[in-house]
Amino acid sequence: MLRNLCGIGLAATLALTAAEFSWNLPAEFPRPVVPNDNAMSPVKVELGRYLFYDKRMSVNGKESCGSCHRQDLAFTDGRARAEGTTGQTHPRNSMSLVNIAFAPALTWANASLISLEEQALVPMLGETPVELGLKGRERDFLAAAKSTTVYQRLFPQAFPGEADPYTLANVTKSIAAFERSIVSVRSPYDRYRFGGDTSAISESAKRGEILFESGERGGCFQCHGGWNFSGGIRFATREGAERETEPGGGFFNTGVSRYAAPNRGLYEQTRKEEDLGRFKAPSLRNVAVTAPYMHDGSMATLEEVIDHYNKGGRFDHANKSRMVHPRSLTADDRRDLIEFLKSLTDQELLHDPRWSDPWVRGGNAGKYLLP
Amino acid sequence: MQIRRRASAVIVGLFCGFLVLLHGQDAASALQIVGAVKEPLTLTPGDLAKMPRASVRTTNNGMETVFEGVWLHEILKKAGVPQGTALRGKALAGYVIAEAQDGYQVVFSLGELDPGFIDNEILLADTANGKPLFGAQGQFRLVVAKDKAGARSLRMLTKLEVVQLRK
Secondary structure, three states: OHHHHHHHHHHHHHHHHHOOOOOOOOOOOOEOOOOOOOOOOHHHHHHHHHHHOOHHHOOOOOOOHHHHOEHHHOOEOOOOOOEOOOOOEOOOOOOOOOOHHHOOOOEOOEOOOOOHHHHOHHHHHOEOOEOOOOOOOHHHHHHHHHOOHHHHHHHHHHOOOOOOOOOHHHHHHHHHHHHHOOOOOOOHHHHHHOOOOOOOOOHHHHHHHHHHHOOOOOOHHHOOEOOOOEOOOEEEOOOOOEEEOOOOOOEEEOOOOOOOOOOOEOHHHHOOHHHEOEEEOOOOOOHHHOOOEOOOOOEOOHHHHHHHHHOOOOOOOOOEOOOOOOOOOOHHHHHHHHHHHHOOOOHHHHHOHHHOOOOOOOOOOOOOOOO | OHHHHHHHHHHHHHHHHHHHHHOOOOOOOOEEEEEOOOOOEEEOHHHHHOOOOEEEEEEEOOEEEEEEEEEHHHHHHHOOOOOHHHOOHHHHHEEEEEEEOOOOEEEEEHHHHOOOOOOOOEEEEEEEOOEEOOHHHOOOEEEEOOOOOOOOOOOOEEEEEEEEOOO
């Protein structure tokens, strides 16, 4: 029985190796930028999926990348602030990985961290706080991977021609490729706005869209703009050139807190006064399932978030964006805005087997042995 | 003949109503051209369809869109706003306020709307990729393709008001 299952796994992997990677994006959407030294391939994405969910990467075997980035929560964790595998609390809220391939900057407060391959090292090796706690155990993990049946197939096929493909660099490349593959444009709103399905969203959500896109009323689009509802995107043109829509932008002080260390926004990196309190405007796709909100997870519901912006922020600050000011949204407006935001949830994404945990026996890839 | 014309009007009205329902639009949406014009206008998509059509291809957040509509200077010409050789002297102290459904306003000088001065190609669009505009785009919008920022490519356009500073 076991041999048969492994045989099925081998056949599936060979098929992945031969196939070209497809983004599965509608033609009108742009494609993400892919680093020259880490081309996308189905088998590399599949390897990245196994690594993403491999709990042996954590010092106590309790957590993986997928612990703070749960698929059913659009790759967030439901906590106000993330918690590492040893119980240390991260200063900020877990960010969604959906459409991270289009993000000009990856984290809440570091405009210079733009490489998924580099970023993957932070939760693996970081010590302030400890997230996975892999530092000093890298060789042990790579040795464990080398002796794991599924990896014995995937690593050599993902990195053909390499004498020893079991390297930390290849681990981060694979995880980055997996994360890059998590793209979502299949929400009811997408069907309404781009697919010609006028009944895909409610009348309330349609009114909410108008409020969202009105600078005079909701003004939301001013920070969460474009089809990704984010502070800009980075993408590849049809000719293969790299473009960024808001170079240096996409970070705003919205009067959420007093901005005490270590949550002073971009200032933590740049030490420029004008960057105090500036945090990334993340994509609002799937925002209805990514509570709690803001960089510090200090708002439990979308109602709280909208009330925050309707009041013009919790706190005044010299750097507060001029777009954050008291507005006159009514209770009906708030309901419509929330209906609109709910229409951005891609339900397929939350259960799509391409991004699910392959180590769970009986899951979509339960054919493989548990590590 | 009159009955046939009325019947046609009813059919056209029903069809327009169908289109309005189809795209979830406010039935009252029509574009007003008012102010210092010889002939104030109220334009519907049907009226725009009979005017000289033009298109502009834009890229926004990596998505290409072909907007179709009527050059704004054609609309102003229809309303009797001075253009070409007539746009001189005091007339050049004129401008257009474009206003959106939510009260948002932007301004263009008459000079920057006149092809005799500059090829600015500002489009009053009513379709995107061959489909009528709807929802947060409004039924009409401006596409100012040569602006570096998008803030004057006003959506949900409801009114164009011409103002002459010097009489």
